[in-house]
Amino acid sequence: MSLEHFLSIGVGILLDGLAYGMVLFIISVGLSVTMGLMGFVNLAHGAFAMAGGYVTVSLMSRLGVPFELALVGAFVLVGASSVVFERLLYARLYRAGELDQVLLTIGLVFMAIAAFTYVYGPAPMTIKVPRYLTGSVDLGFRTLAAYRVFMVAVGAVLVGALWYGFERTSLGARIRAAVDNRHMAQSVGINVDRLFSLTFALGSGLAALGGGLAINLMGLTPTFAIQYLVFFLIVVAVGGLGSIRGAVVAALVLGITDNAGKYLFPAGGAFFIYAATIVLLLLKPAGLYGRE
Amino acid sequence: MAGSERTAGAAAAEFLLRRHYLRPAEALPWMIAIGAYFAFPDYMALGTQILIGIMFALSLDLVLGYAGIVTLGHAAFFGTGAYAAALLAARFGWSEPISGLAFAGVCAAFAGFVSGWVLLRYRGLTLLMLTLATAIMLYELGNARADITGGYDGVTGIVIKPLFGRFDYDLYGHTYYLYALGVLFVLFVIARRIVYSPFGQALVGIRENLRRMQAVGSPVHRRLVTIYTISAAMAGVAGGLYAQSNAFVTLSALGFERSATVLIMLILGGTGRLYGAFFGAAIYMLLEDSLAKLSPAFWEFGVGLVLVLTVMFARGGLLGLVELAAQRAKRLWR
Numbered sequence: 123m124s125l126e127h128f129l130s131i132g133v134g135i136l137l138d139g140l141a142y143g144m145v146l147f148i149i150s151v152g153l154s155v156t157m158g159l160m161g162f163v164n165l166a167h168g169a170f171a172m173a174g175g176y177v178t179v180s181l182m183s184r185l186g187v188p189f190e191l192a193l194v195g196a197f198v199l200v201g202a203s204s205v206v207f208e209r210l211l212y213a214r215l216y217r218a219g220e221l222d223q224v225l226l227t228i229g230l231v232f233m234a235i236a237a238f239t240y241v242y243g244p245a246p247m248t249i250k251v252p253r254y255l256t257g258s259v260d261l262g263f264r265t266l267a268a269y270r271v272f273m274v275a276v277g278a279v280l281v282g283a284l285w286y287g288f289e290r291t292s293l294g295a296r297i298r299a300a301v302d303n304r305h306m307a308q309s310v311g312i313n314v315d316r317l318f319s320l321t322f323a324l325g326s327g328l329a330a331l332g333g334g335l336a337i338n339l340m341g342l343t344p345t346f347a348i349q350y351l352v353f354f355l356i357v358v359a360v361g362g363l364g365s366i367r368g369a370v371v372a373a374l375v376l377g378i379t380d381n382a383g384k385y386l387f388p389a390g391g392a393f394f395i396y397a398a399t400i401v402l403l404l405l406k407p408a409g410l411y412g413r414e
Numbered sequence: 415m416a417g418s419e420r421t422a423g424a425a426a427a428e429f430l431l432r433r434h435y436l437r438p439a440e441a442l443p444w445m446i447a448i449g450a451y452f453a454f455p456d457y458m459a460l461g462t463q464i465l466i467g468i469m470f471a472l473s474l475d476l477v478l479g480y481a482g483i484v485t486l487g488h489a490a491f492f493g494t495g496a497y498a499a500a501l502l503a504a505r506f507g508w509s510e511p512i513s514g515l516a517f518a519g520v521c522a523a524f525a526g527f528v529s530g531w532v533l534l535r536y537r538g539l540t541l542l543m544l545t546l547a548t549a550i551m552l553y554e555l556g557n558a559r560a561d562i563t564g565g566y567d568g569v570t571g572i573v574i575k576p577l578f579g580r581f582d583y584d585l586y587g588h589t590y591y592l593y594a595l596g597v598l599f600v601l602f603v604i605a606r607r608i609v610y611s612p613f614g615q616a617l618v619g620i621r622e623n624l625r626r627m628q629a630v631g632s633p634v635h636r637r638l639v640t641i642y643t644i645s646a647a648m649a650g651v652a653g654g655l656y657a658q659s660n661a662f663v664t665l666s667a668l669g670f671e672r673s674a675t676v677l678i679m680l681i682l683g684g685t686g687r688l689y690g691a692f693f694g695a696a697i698y699m700l701l702e703d704s705l706a707k708l709s710p711a712f713w714e715f716g717v718g719l720v721l722v723l724t725v726m727f728a729r730g731g732l733l734g735l736v737e738l739a740a741q742r743a744k745r746l747w748r
Contacts (some may be wrong), residue, residue, distance in 0.1 A: 163539060214726065220542060221484045225681055226725045228674060232718030240711045352550060352670075359543040390558040396551035400544060404532065407540040 130264050135382050141270040143377020144277025149332035150357035151369045152325015158301040158364020159318050163220050166227040169234035169347040174200045174330020175337050179247045189252050193334045201327025208322045231347050238344040247342040288366055301364035356399050362412025433610045443692045458587040464699045465594035466656050471680045471691035473648035479686035481641050482621030487549025493668030495522040495650025500569040500657040509575045515654045522650020523643050530642035553668045568664030590659045601648050684731030693732050
């Protein structure tokens with residue numbers, strides 16, 4: 123194998139992994155922040171991503187909405203409806219133990235999978251992305267799949283926007299304050315409940331957006347809600363609760379390693395990822411950038 | 415002063431002793447199980463699987479219901495036991511059933527001891543993630559070493575000698591039902607002794623208030639590892655029986671779904687009550703057998719809905735509701 127050929131394959135694997143990691147980040151970042159804020163173990167987060175995927179499909183195939191707008195639609199619709207769940211169900215269990223939260227959200231996942239299977243059937247969904255995303259981008263020495271480049275770009279823009287929102291706006295400052303010390307934040311007059319509803323909606327909306335982006339990369343069936351859940355949880359736990367930087371690093375490393383592992387060590391790749399996660403959590407229980 | 419101490423000690427001893435007394439209602443599940451043997455001879459295969467489900471849920475109740483360890487990876491031990499029993503019979507030709515089960519229990523206990531010793535220093539979300547990741551890692555290990563586990567095709571060719579060298583297995587699973595019932599009874603007696611012992615009381619203390627138990631000098635980590643190991647052994651025995659009775663094991667014995675299902679069964683029945691495992695597993699598996707075939711989507715939706723309702727309104731599960739109703743009735747009676 124020539125060096126050039128080797129590099130070319132390497133770049134392809136890297137880009138695929140990067141695109142995959144970006145989707146993992148977009149879906150998981152909301153979970154990280156909401157878990158950091160309230161310590162709520164939300165196993166139903168993947169269900170919001172799955173719902174986002176189906177909203178995207180429906181908007182495009184039934185109403186003829188263009189892809190980009192459908193993604194925005196999924197963000198808004200799922201984000202807004204998630205607040206209903208948050209107020210009606212989640213809010214009652216903020217003070218309960220992890221077990222109750224796990225059980226409630228597993229119950230919600232089951233209901234969501236069943237409901238979406240009933241409406242859409244268990245077969246995988248596909249969408250037609252716009253023409254400019256189906257081709258490839260020519261870099262001179264090699265061409266790259268346009269859709270992967272698009273996903274990495276969307277991911278990068280979102281990382282930038284979230285970083286700005288988190289670090290440079292008053293809303294971000296309030297969220298950071300509440301993650302650090304909820305009681306102190308409350309006593310200086312921050313309405314943590316409302317802040318949480320807002321963050322929850324934003325996080326679920328982002329998950330929905332990620333779900334829409336993931337359709338052509340990871341496939342969309344109702345079991346999406348549970349299939350990738352462990353990966354979302356790994357991003358959150360390894361990155362550290364409530365840390366956007368941690369979520370970026372963990373998601374990209376996970377995406378690239380998992381993707382490379384599938385090409386290079388198809389048999390043992392997944393095993394290695396879980397082993398690495400366990401070792402990291404044993405050494406740093408609060409994650410890479412979490413507060414101990 | 416000394417007098418009141420003595421009376422307090424005597425009261426505590428009296429309290430601990432009184433819980434050992436068998437209540438008449440405790441005979442009920444066993445009478446139902448024996449009655450089912452005569453009443454529904456055609457359903458013994460399902461009955462055997464239900465008994466195995468009860469064993470598995472009972473093992474989870476020890477760690478979750480009594481010690482308060484929230485685990486999402488209990489199927490790791492069920493699967494370890496299942497593969498241990500299956501490989502012993504299929505690859506090494508050791509086909510005596512009871513020693514096979516013992517081997518399954520020992521293998522799972524070893525896995526429980528090692529993982530518990532490392533993982534039980536952590537709590538909360540970290541522990542949840544660690545149990546989940548450990549179980550999935552084991553699953554992926556089984557997947558990667560398909561030469562040993564048979565991969566998705568599973569281990570076949572499990573031949574088991576007649577029970578006690580005398581009772582051979584019929585097509586309808588009558589022998590396996592009685593075999594499973596006997597094993598369940600033994601496991602139950604052990605579990606009952608454990609939870610009503612001072613050690614069991616210490617576990618409840620750890621569940622209710624970890625800091626206080628540490629403050630009074632209770633060896634928390636050692637106790638948690640002990641119960642985790644015992645529970646793993648029980649789950650392993652359940653898995654071993656599963657492998658023997660089905661003559662077949664696949665990776666699904668280790669999967670996340672099995673961990674989630676046993677958790678749901680136990681929650682439905684009620685945690686920390688021993689008999690919750692009996693009711694939860696029996697009702698879940700009976701309903702699954704009839705409803706899941708009618709419409710898988712409705713069954714799944716129903717399970718989710720019941721789970722949400724249980725968490726919201728009936729934290730004690732079905733047995734909790736029964737106890738509540740009994741208390742209300744008693745109050746009305748007076």
